[in-house]
Amino acid sequence: NAEEERRDEPDETDVEVEKRFFPNVASVPGQVLKKIFCAISKKC
Secondary structure (H helix, E strand, C coil): HHHHHHHCCCCHHHHHHHHHHHHHHHHHHHHHHHHHHHHCCCCC
16 A cells, blocks of 8 residues: 555655654644754754
């Protein structure tokens, strides 16, 4: 399936997993972590 084929791009796969994982499993803590990561990495 499509998700299996995307494993050719490891960096992107991690990002995709995080995008699915944080909103579903930990939406509020996930948003807090995103803001912290954003502030630290300055990628926003």
